[in-house]
Amino acid sequence: GQNIDQPTEMTATEGAIVQINCTYQTSGFNGLFWYQQHAGEAPTFLSYNVLDGLEEKGRFSSFLSRSKGYSYLLLKELQMKDSASYLCAVMDSNYQLIWGAGTKLIIKP
Amino acid sequence: DVKVTQSSRYLVKRTGEKVFLECVQDMDHENMFWYRQDPGLGLRLIYFSYDVKMKEKGDIPEGYSVSREKKERFSLILESASTNQTSMYLCASSLESGPTYEQYFGPGTRLTVT
Numbered sequence: 001g002q003n004i005d006q007p008t009e010m011t012a013t014e015g016a017i018v019q020i021n022c023t024y025q026t027s028g029f030n031g032l033f034w035y036q037q038h039a040g041e042a043p044t045f046l047s048y049n050v051l052d053g054l055e056e057k058g059r060f061s062s063f064l065s066r067s068k069g070y071s072y073l074l075l076k077e078l079q080m081k082d083s084a085s086y087l088c089a090v091m092d093s094n095y096q097l098i099w100g101a102g103t104k105l106i107i108k109p
Numbered sequence: 110d111v112k113v114t115q116s117s118r119y120l121v122k123r124t125g126e127k128v129f130l131e132c133v134q135d136m137d138h139e140n141m142f143w144y145r146q147d148p149g150l151g152l153r154l155i156y157f158s159y160d161v162k163m164k165e166k167g168d169i170p171e172g173y174s175v176s177r178e179k180k181e182r183f184s185l186i187l188e189s190a191s192t193n194q195t196s197m198y199l200c201a202s203s204l205e206s207g208p209t210y211e212q213y214f215g216p217g218t219r220l221t222v223t
Contacts, residue, residue: 033211042113042199042215043152043199048210048211089151089152091210095210096167097152098151099151099153101149101151102151
């Protein structure tokens with residue numbers, strides 16, 4: 001079967017760095033997505049990785065290792081507004097997105 | 110900016126009622142999707158559409174149907190609502206092809222079936 005695993009909840013301190021991990025087992029691979037979802041709102045796109053390595057976009061970076069079926073989202077200089085759920089999703093061989101359950105990130109002052 | 114709108118943010122219906130959820134996108138996207146989102150579960154795909162009048166079943170189509178008569182509009186229909194269909198329903202759209210296949214989401218409809 002297809003499976004995406006990510007931690008249910010994480011807590012971090014304002015100004016710090018946090019890494020949210022995602023491991024996957026899917027039928028084929030056409031890229032990995034990270035989305036941010038604030039409570040009660042729609043998911044919004046953060047990043048897309050299809051090749052191994054690190055993609056940096058401001059305070060957010062996303063890493064992919066296809067051989068290990070592993071990705072992480074790195075958030076630096078955390079701000080209170082970063083409190084949200086972070087969703088990992090993999091596009092399989094049929095170009096369908098398989099979604100993880102999401103990681104709820106709580107930022108404390 | 111891509112905009113995906115959904116007809117209602119909150120909806121309360123009774124068991125057995127027929128329910129229509131409407132989604133409209135303004136970016137001429139070919140692909141449209143309906144998901145449901147429940148606590149502790151990832152987004153689950155109900156139906157998707159690659160073109161007008163085309164529809165494909167997702168992972169959990171039972172109890173649902175869809176309609177896409179115009180490119181910008183994708184409707185989800187609950188033929189006879191049941192309490193286990195109480196959920197957050199999210200509509201999304203994307204281009205047919207592109208460098209990222211990014212999906213753009215609407216604000217969601219929180220449906221309660223009593």
